[in-house]
Amino acid sequence: MKEKIKVGYIGLGRRGTGMLRCLCQMKDVEVKYICDINEKKVEFMLNDIKEKGYNQKPKGMTDYKEVIAKKDIDAVFIMTGWNSRIKLAIESMKAGKYTAIEVGCAFDISECYELVKTYEETKVPVMMLENCCYGRDEMMALRMVKEGLFGEIVHCNGAYHHYLNPCEFFRDTGNDLFDKGHYRLEEYLNRNLENYPTHELGPISKILNINRGNRMLTLTSFSGKSRGIETYMKDHVSPDHPLAGKSFKQGDIVTTIITCAGGEQIHLTLDTTLPRAFYSREFTVRGTKGMCEESGKDMCTFFLDGMKENDPEEFNNRTKFYEKYDHPLHEEYARMQAKGGHGGIDWLVLRAFVESVKDGVEPPIDVYDTATWLAIGPLSEMSIANGSVAVNVPDFTNGRWFRRDNPNTGKYSLDVITSVPEVPIDPQ
Amino acid sequence: MKEKIKVGYIGLGRRGTGMLRCLCQMKDVEVKYICDINEKKVEFMLNDIKEKGYNQKPKGMTDYKEVIAKKDIDAVFIMTGWNSRIKLAIESMKAGKYTAIEVGCAFDISECYELVKTYEETKVPVMMLENCCYGRDEMMALRMVKEGLFGEIVHCNGAYHHYLNPCEFFRDTGNDLFDKGHYRLEEYLNRNLENYPTHELGPISKILNINRGNRMLTLTSFSGKSRGIETYMKDHVSPDHPLAGKSFKQGDIVTTIITCAGGEQIHLTLDTTLPRAFYSREFTVRGTKGMCEESGKDMCTFFLDGMKENDPEEFNNRTKFYEKYDHPLHEEYARMQAKGGHGGIDWLVLRAFVESVKDGVEPPIDVYDTATWLAIGPLSEMSIANGSVAVNVPDFTNGRWFRRDNPNTGKYSLDVITSVPEVPIDPQ
Numbered sequence: 118m119k120e121k122i123k124v125g126y127i128g129l130g131r132r133g134t135g136m137l138r139c140l141c142q143m144k145d146v147e148v149k150y151i152c153d154i155n156e157k158k159v160e161f162m163l164n165d166i167k168e169k170g171y172n173q174k175p176k177g178m179t180d181y182k183e184v185i186a187k188k189d190i191d192a193v194f195i196m197t198g199w200n201s202r203i204k205l206a207i208e209s210m211k212a213g214k215y216t217a218i219e220v221g222c223a224f225d226i227s228e229c230y231e232l233v234k235t236y237e238e239t240k241v242p243v244m245m246l247e248n249c250c251y252g253r254d255e256m257m258a259l260r261m262v263k264e265g266l267f268g269e270i271v272h273c274n275g276a277y278h279h280y281l282n283p284c285e286f287f288r289d290t291g292n293d294l295f296d297k298g299h300y301r302l303e304e305y306l307n308r309n310l311e312n313y314p315t316h317e318l319g320p321i322s323k324i325l326n327i328n329r330g331n332r333m334l335t336l337t338s339f340s341g342k343s344r345g346i347e348t349y350m351k352d353h354v355s356p357d358h359p360l361a362g363k364s365f366k367q368g369d370i371v372t373t374i375i376t377c378a379g380g381e382q383i384h385l386t387l388d389t390t391l392p393r394a395f396y397s398r399e400f401t402v403r404g405t406k407g408m409c410e411e412s413g414k415d416m417c418t419f420f421l422d423g424m425k426e427n428d429p430e431e432f433n434n435r436t437k438f439y440e441k442y443d444h445p446l447h448e449e450y451a452r453m454q455a456k457g458g459h460g461g462i463d464w465l466v467l468r469a470f471v472e473s474v475k476d477g478v479e480p481p482i483d484v485y486d487t488a489t490w491l492a493i494g495p496l497s498e499m500s501i502a503n504g505s506v507a508v509n510v511p512d513f514t515n516g517r518w519f520r521r522d523n524p525n526t527g528k529y530s531l532d533v534i535t536s537v538p539e540v541p542i543d544p545q
Numbered sequence: 546m547k548e549k550i551k552v553g554y555i556g557l558g559r560r561g562t563g564m565l566r567c568l569c570q571m572k573d574v575e576v577k578y579i580c581d582i583n584e585k586k587v588e589f590m591l592n593d594i595k596e597k598g599y600n601q602k603p604k605g606m607t608d609y610k611e612v613i614a615k616k617d618i619d620a621v622f623i624m625t626g627w628n629s630r631i632k633l634a635i636e637s638m639k640a641g642k643y644t645a646i647e648v649g650c651a652f653d654i655s656e657c658y659e660l661v662k663t664y665e666e667t668k669v670p671v672m673m674l675e676n677c678c679y680g681r682d683e684m685m686a687l688r689m690v691k692e693g694l695f696g697e698i699v700h701c702n703g704a705y706h707h708y709l710n711p712c713e714f715f716r717d718t719g720n721d722l723f724d725k726g727h728y729r730l731e732e733y734l735n736r737n738l739e740n741y742p743t744h745e746l747g748p749i750s751k752i753l754n755i756n757r758g759n760r761m762l763t764l765t766s767f768s769g770k771s772r773g774i775e776t777y778m779k780d781h782v783s784p785d786h787p788l789a790g791k792s793f794k795q796g797d798i799v800t801t802i803i804t805c806a807g808g809e810q811i812h813l814t815l816d817t818t819l820p821r822a823f824y825s826r827e828f829t830v831r832g833t834k835g836m837c838e839e840s841g842k843d844m845c846t847f848f849l850d851g852m853k854e855n856d857p858e859e860f861n862n863r864t865k866f867y868e869k870y871d872h873p874l875h876e877e878y879a880r881m882q883a884k885g886g887h888g889g890i891d892w893l894v895l896r897a898f899v900e901s902v903k904d905g906v907e908p909p910i911d912v913y914d915t916a917t918w919l920a921i922g923p924l925s926e927m928s929i930a931n932g933s934v935a936v937n938v939p940d941f942t943n944g945r946w947f948r949r950d951n952p953n954t955g956k957y958s959l960d961v962i963t964s965v966p967e968v969p970i971d972p973q
Contacts, residue, residue, distance in 0.1 A: 268776055269776065271773070337933065342809070348833035372810070372812055374767045374933075376767070382768075382769040382800070391832070391833060392833075392835060392850040393831070393838070393854070394836070394848035394860065395855050395860065405777075410822070413844055413846075413860055418841070418842075420820060420822035426708060426822065426823065427823050428822075428823075429842060505935065
């Protein structure tokens, strides 16, 4: 058990810097090294930490290998682009460091096997920082499912309805450091797949006990036309723009159906390149005795057998349910909201990792979860490339999924209901 | 051109009687015969017409063959259960009567071919009375798509989220005539398929110009577990109930993906046996420049490229859009609402058929539309039975779909924008 942990932090893009600011506020974390291939980003962040008055004095570096090799750190955060996360995570695990990686997907399924093999050889834990697992509604649903209130779970939905087109790919706010050449652009030009499944699939996997009593069996993905970005370019940018007239491979809307060993079906939608009114993750859990359904603009409805149907009073009734079924980890939700991004969930997922490192236990999202979620991308790519045939989802546990009945009992467990531990925030 | 048409009406169940009451109020319709295999229902409805003061004096019958054989009628309505509609429609067409059938699905694909063959041999029109094609939001979206406001259409969603379990299958309100032994029960016991696709697929087909420039190519259906009804029986009825312990074949949630020749994808959900908070058809149209999306409890959001995203003011903004883009056929919407069921759409779809008969033209939903929509049921059954493989959607037009550029121009056309004709309501 460690009182305080020392960490290295690699990748200072838009997401990386946001999460780093969260981390810097934790009394029990010492940020020893921050690293980016772009020296200007390192300088920017060193200044930012000073200016914001965080009680941290990291050393700046540009070579991730040096960070990973350091003897005086317990853990490494890999917050680099999609194209390097798994490789760096494997190197970090081999160097004996607890490893956290930002959400994403693999290019090839072999990377996922390699990640699992590295864990099984080194026993060094890795955790995908899937913040949506700690969403308030997602955790309330998780609790209600564990308490049997929804009955037997039959179906789950999730989606990434997030119009990225103009804001992510072409934004130029004059801040060259973060705005230009978003790394996702190359992905959209060259690949066609469910490229961002984990925000939905993370919480759903936990609800369905994936890798602990259940597993995903098959995956089938359907991609429609790719027209959104091209139309946007035609309408909004000049013909001499470097992307004008380019052909994008990524389908505008990709639908994925995953079947599970328990007979449940998971339904995912990727929807990022057509104009739409509002962001939504469509988080939906359907059971024989109850449901929850996110719909509309950040509205969430809970329903239990016996309640009155089609009652306008019950639409978007989450607040009423918080009173009774809020997850204990959200007791201090308001305080966390102020400290972390995305309504507190960034803070919570970072705490989940930090507490696991401190206690020397497996993180609540372990290597098997991480590998399974990373695999969805390449599996959907394979399915689409073959005309939307079903492909098999690997069993990364190698048959242990139905024997792994030892739930993770860490402080931020997603397997058992835990109460919020004391949250150590550095006073400023 | 007829001033007034004479009709026979077969099938007096819950739906049949509701639609008949609409029809009875039309000045230009003479209801000559009403028919049901159950004599009590005929008597009930003859009394009902008298009591309500409708200006109609139909003759009651119990043998549909007699109705179809009558020389003094122009058209026949087939409002019987799922298991007899197509057979009766074919007989009616062979007898030379314009034929209307209630929504539903075929048992076998051969029935759909037979329907088309009958039309091509007799040239007698048949129309599925898909009322949702005349929904206000659906028609506004249709108009906006035809006017190019949504850009190129990429994706459409529809669903039948309607919890039928306790209310449809087991309801016993003491009115034996309509409540017991709902015909859908046998379907749910014995089959597993997308059994109710047309409410969503009808409007979507019209938006995507199916059978007139576009067609459906493949269909893939996924069915999860069947647990909803069995759990309901266990929890709510006594063990000696005739359905207690019975095993139901119908999956609780069935997802269907249809790919189209134009590259569009259509996504359907059947969701009728798990408890849920509210009814929804999830009507969604996504284009390169705009969208509409029904979500939550009867809320519909329209969005055009250039509008502000994530603006709470724009959630459920249909009313604002009615001012500018309401379909002309809905000018008299308020008046129709009072006369027909389901917010006026029953009235509108009946008018569409009646006007076609009066003018001697093809109805806006023709035999090819009807056959295609009826085919979805057995196609999804085939797909599920084969482990969710893609099956081919027949081309009932036999290659004419890309040459059928002559849109239906009837008074209630769904191909061109028409204004509402005078609505002849009988004063009471």
